Ligand code: NG1
C-alpha cells in the first residue's frame with residue numbers, strides 16, 4: 149500500500165468538472181495527452197491485477213490515440229489471448245481511475261483484489277508498447293511506476309503498431325505450448341507474416357505497384373522494416389511507402405491516413421495522387437485499412453472495410469468449398485449498422501453467407517465472430533480481421549485431399565490463418581491478405597469495385613445537449629429514447645426509396661451520429677439532414 153501511495157502521489161489524476169467521470173470506452177481511455185499521466189498510472193495498477201487474476205499470464209498495455217490528432221493520446225489493456233479487455237473489467241478501470249485521492253485509490257485497489265479473490269503475492273507480468281506520439285514517452289514512465297509499485301514484471305517493447313502489441317501478448321502467453329502463436333518479438337511478427345504470405349501466394353504475382361499512405365504514424369517505420377523480410381522480385385511486390393514521417397509529430401494523421409480517406413471520401417492531397425495507381429491508407433496506429441484509386445475517368449473510388457470484408461468472405465468461402473469443407477465449417481460475416489446496405493445484400497444474396505449486425509466497436513464484432521468456424525468481421529472504417537476456430541485449423545491440416553485442387557485450397561486456407569492477425573484488426577496483415585486475394589483472382593481494384601455498387605450514404609455528427617439521453621436497441625439501429633424520436637425517423641425514412649437511417653450516441657465523442665443511405669446522393673443527404681433535425 150505504501151509503495152502505491154508514494155508512486156500515485158507522483159501521478160495525480162486531473163479532476164473533471166462536477167458530475168463528470170473518466171470512462172473506459174471503446175478505445176480505452178482517450179483524450180488530450182496532458183490529462184493521461186495519472187490515468188495511465190492507474191491503468192498499470194489494473195493491468196497488474198488482471199495478470200494476477202489470469203494465473204500470472206502476461207497482460208498488454210498499449211499507449212496510442214490511433215487516428216486522433218497528435219496532441220491526444222490513449223491507453224488500453226489487452227487480454228492474455230491478445231483480444232480486448234473483458235468488458236466487466238472496464239468498470240474496474242473506471243472505478244480505479246475516478247478514485248478521488250491516493251488513499252481512496254489504494255482502497256479501491258484492495259477492494260477489487262478482495263472481491264475478485266486475487267492473490268496479490270502471485271507473480272504478475274505486463275508487456276507494453278506505444279505509438280510514435282511524443283507524449284507516449286512520459287506516459288510509459290507513469291505505467292512503469294505502477295508496475296514497479298505492484299512488483300510486476302514489465303516488458304517494454306517500445307514503439308509498435310497496436311496490432312503488433314496484441315500479437316506479442318498472445319505470442320508471449322502461448323510460447324512453448326501446442327498453441328504457440330509465434331516468436332514473441334517484433335522480428336518474430338515479421339517472420340511469421342512473411343512466411344505465411346509466401347505460402348498463401350503460391351508462386352503468384354502481385355497485380356501492379358501499390359502506394360501505401362501510413363498517416364505519418366507508426367505504420368510507416370514498421371512497414372518499411374517489414375518489407376525487408378519479403379522477397380520483392382519473387383512476388384512482383386512494388387510497394388512505395390508515403391506519409392511515413394514520424395519525426396514531425398504535428399503532421400500525424402494530418403490530411404492523410406485511413407480515417408481522412410474514409411470520412412472525407414477522397415485521396416490524401418500529399419503526395420499528389422497519380423491517376424490509376426493502386427493505393428491504400430493505414431491509420432495512425434496501423435489497425436485500419438482503406439484501399440482506393442483515382443480513376444482517370446470517374447474520379448476517386450474507395451474500397452472500405454465492407455469491401456475488404458466481402459472480398460475476404462467471397463475468397464475464403466470459395467476455398468472452403470474447394471476444400472470440401474462447406475458442410476463442416478460455419479462461415480459468418482459480422483458488420484455494424486454503418487455497413488453499406490449494398491454490401492449486406494451482396495454477402496447474403498450473392499455469397500449466400502449469414503450476416504450478423506452488432507453494436508459499434510470491434511470488441512462486439514470480435515466476440516460474435518468467435519462463434520463461427522470462420523468469422524469475418526470489419527467495421528466500415530477499415531478495422532477488422534478474419535478469425536479461424538481451432539476446429540477450422542484442425543480441418544485445414546487433417547483433411548486428406550483427394551485432388552491437387554483440394555490440396556491447394558487446404559494449404560491456402562492454412563496459410564491465410566497464419567497471415568491474418570487472429571488477435572485484432574491489423575492493417576499490415578489485412579493489406580497482405582487483400583494482395584493475396586487479388587493476386588489469386590487476378591483482379592485489379594476496378595474488378596474488385598465492380599462486385600456491387602455502394603448505396604449513396606451520408607454520416608453526420610450532431611451536437612446534442614446530453615448524448616446520454618439517446619438509448620438504442622437492435623444493434624443500435626433503433627432509438628428507444630428520447631420517446632417518439634424513432635417514430636419520427638421512421639416517417640422520414642418512408643419518404644425515400646431504398647432508404648435506411650439511424651441515430652446513436654458516439655462512444656468516443658460527446659456527440660450523436662446520424663447515418664443515412666438512399667437510392668441517390670441527394671436523397672441520402674436530405675434524409676440525413678432530416679434525421680439530424682429530429683434529434684437536435
Ligand atoms: P463512435 O464514436 O462510437 O461512433 C468510432 C467509430 C467506430 C469505432 C470507434 C473506435 C464510426 C461511425 N464510429 O466510434 O467505428 O472505430 O470510433 O475507434 O466510424
Ligand code: ZN
Pocket residue numbers: 214215431432433434435436
Ligand atoms: Zn487505429
